[in-house]
Amino acid sequence: MAETGRLRQAASAGPLLSPVTLVRVAIILGALSIWELLAHSGWLYRDVVPSLTRIGAALVDLLSHGDYYFNLGVTVGEIAAALTIGGMAGLAVGILLGANRFLSKAFEAYLYYLGPTPKIIFFPIMIMWFGVGPESKIALGTLSCFFPIALSVAAGMRQIDKVLIRVGRSFRANTMQMVWKIYLPAMRHPIINGVRLGLGMALIGTLLAETKLSNKGIGFLIIQAYSTFDMPQMYAQLIVLFVLAIGANALVGRLGGLANIKSK
Amino acid sequence: MSSSSPPRIAGAILTVDDVTVRFETPEGPVIAADDVSFTVKDGEFLSIIGPSGCGKSTVFNVIGGLLTHHEGTVRVAGETINGPHQSIGMVFQEESTFPWRTVTANVAFPLELTGMPKQKRIERARYFIKMVGLDGFENRYPGELSGGMRQRVSLARTLASEPKILLMDEPFAALDEQTRLLLGDKVLQIQQQLRQTTLLITHNITEAVQMSDRILVMTYRPGKVKRIVDIDLPRPRTSEIVGSEAFGRYVAQIWNDLREEASRGLRDEEAHVLHHEAASS
Numbered sequence A: 001m002a003e004t005g006r007l008r009q010a011a012s013a014g015p016l017l018s019p020v021t022l023v024r025v026a027i028i029l030g031a032l033s034i035w036e037l038l039a040h041s042g043w044l045y046r047d048v049v050p051s052l053t054r055i056g057a058a059l060v061d062l063l064s065h066g067d068y069y070f071n072l073g074v075t076v077g078e079i080a081a082a083l084t085i086g087g088m089a090g091l092a093v094g095i096l097l098g099a100n101r102f103l104s105k106a107f108e109a110y111l112y113y114l115g116p117t118p119k120i121i122f123f124p125i126m127i128m129w130f131g132v133g134p135e136s137k138i139a140l141g142t143l144s145c146f147f148p149i150a151l152s153v154a155a156g157m158r159q160i161d162k163v164l165i166r167v168g169r170s171f172r173a174n175t176m177q178m179v180w181k182i183y184l185p186a187m188r189h190p191i192i193n194g195v196r197l198g199l200g201m202a203l204i205g206t207l208l209a210e211t212k213l214s215n216k217g218i219g220f221l222i223i224q225a226y227s228t229f230d231m232p233q234m235y236a237q238l239i240v241l242f243v244l245a246i247g248a249n250a251l252v253g254r255l256g257g258l259a260n261i262k263s264k
Numbered sequence B: 001m002s003s004s005s006p007p008r009i010a011g012a013i014l015t016v017d018d019v020t021v022r023f024e025t026p027e028g029p030v031i032a033a034d035d036v037s038f039t040v041k042d043g044e045f046l047s048i049i050g051p052s053g054c055g056k057s058t059v060f061n062v063i064g065g066l067l068t069h070h071e072g073t074v075r076v077a078g079e080t081i082n083g084p085h086q087s088i089g090m091v092f093q094e095e096s097t098f099p100w101r102t103v104t105a106n107v108a109f110p111l112e113l114t115g116m117p118k119q120k121r122i123e124r125a126r127y128f129i130k131m132v133g134l135d136g137f138e139n140r141y142p143g144e145l146s147g148g149m150r151q152r153v154s155l156a157r158t159l160a161s162e163p164k165i166l167l168m169d170e171p172f173a174a175l176d177e178q179t180r181l182l183l184g185d186k187v188l189q190i191q192q193q194l195r196q197t198t199l200l201i202t203h204n205i206t207e208a209v210q211m212s213d214r215i216l217v218m219t220y221r222p223g224k225v226k227r228i229v230d231i232d233l234p235r236p237r238t239s240e241i242v243g244s245e246a247f248g249r250y251v252a253q254i255w256n257d258l259r260e261e262a263s264r265g266l267r268d269e270e271a272h273v274l275h276h277e278a279a280s281s
């Protein structure tokens, strides 16, 4: 806590003058200038790099349409559902594997092999099972975030200080009490880490699925903009998506920060 | 005299009868406790002392019901235990506070498990926090406390469950000498205040003599009961008693018993190291 305090102080001492901030701003300005130069150079095929003003206009246009918010809602809902289902399943499986040596020996190898496999290869199956609607996107997102969460919870289970478990048993805690009052709080850091990784995976899985085959959602809009070659529109969409991803990650990070402060 | 079963003592609240524990290890079976028998009377303070690795923690875990693959029986007020018993409270050798709970929430933990209403359990927790001298730190997290204070939180937490028998496994082992003496005073004071039946495991002779009514000395592997010594020192005691002549005699007597066992243990370990060095070169 003391450390974050010091960091915050350093950052607020001279936010405009700090060399790091200056370099960051310079990088952004540099990238934008190069972009703008390319847009006006005429070297690239029409509209591959549209000018910043046109992207800005597209962004305003995008954000002023109610239609966009409907699609945004669809995607956010899909990701939230995927993270909830995959998170719960990952938590349960992780606890089982972490608690039981036999199960972990029998099953964990599969998780390690399946974990890094790009889940998009299962998308055709998901479409057959769940159709082209949001259900198949949720299924793919769920599948994507399940693995990192399950693996990180299983590892977290094994890192729990054994004496804390003995304390719980000596006070005759029942299974539910052991899980809620000892296992879960003792694993708060690996769980939050798993959820952070899982969120990224759910985001990728869901959007990838939307761009492949769908009739609503942000991924669908992006690919539609691409196929009608409306580049400013597509870039505007990417910018919004980028901002959303950063926001979601910051939110999960914030949760992790809270857990840290609470336990000190 | 020590290896025969003790007579049934009237008023014995804890009876340990012929407890033997065997561990299978890659290097063959290890007998951690061998035919250990003793009783603890209501309100008594008994210490178990013995060289490192003789099986003290093993006996502690058997009595606490955390280790169940033993031979022999443990009875609490006549009732044979097979698992953690409501009447027994344990304080562990290792650091065991919950880092995500405040001091109050740590101490209230056992009360929470029994479903005591929140207001009432906070009140109870405060009472025991005060008893171990941690008032003013109720809302701190263990990470903000010293090792000695954390150990007091563990003690208060176990006391809050109001056990008939308090089991402590080297609760002060990791502390410096001064903290250890002061905490010893605290434990004595609490024990006298609550008339708390206590079984303390230690390998510190001074600590054992200072606090105990009786001291059980264990042998080095296999861990048997070597002798049980009555400590006839007046109560109430404080750390000042450490300077008295009678105290010195008890310490010398127990040290004599222990030296033999400790040096056996040391030889054993040296042989082990030499064996490993020979094997690896």
Ligand SMILES: Nc1ncnc2c1ncn2[C@@H]1O[C@H](COP(=O)(O)OP(=O)(O)OP(=O)(O)O)[C@@H](O)[C@H]1O
Pocket (backbone or CB within 6 Å): B023, B024, B025, B030, B031, B032, B050, B051, B052, B053, B054, B055, B056, B057, B058, B059, B203
């Ligand atoms: N789970 C286990 N598996 C195998 N061997 C064990 C196990 N627990 C204890 N032992 C062995 O049993 C013997 C007694 O261990 P124990 O922890 O009871 O000793 P102790 O008297 O408490 O020692 P210390 O004073 O160092 O705490 C040791 O030789 C130890 O290696």
Ligand SMILES: [Mg+2]
Pocket (backbone or CB within 6 Å): B056, B057, B058, B093, B169
């Ligand atoms: Mg021990």
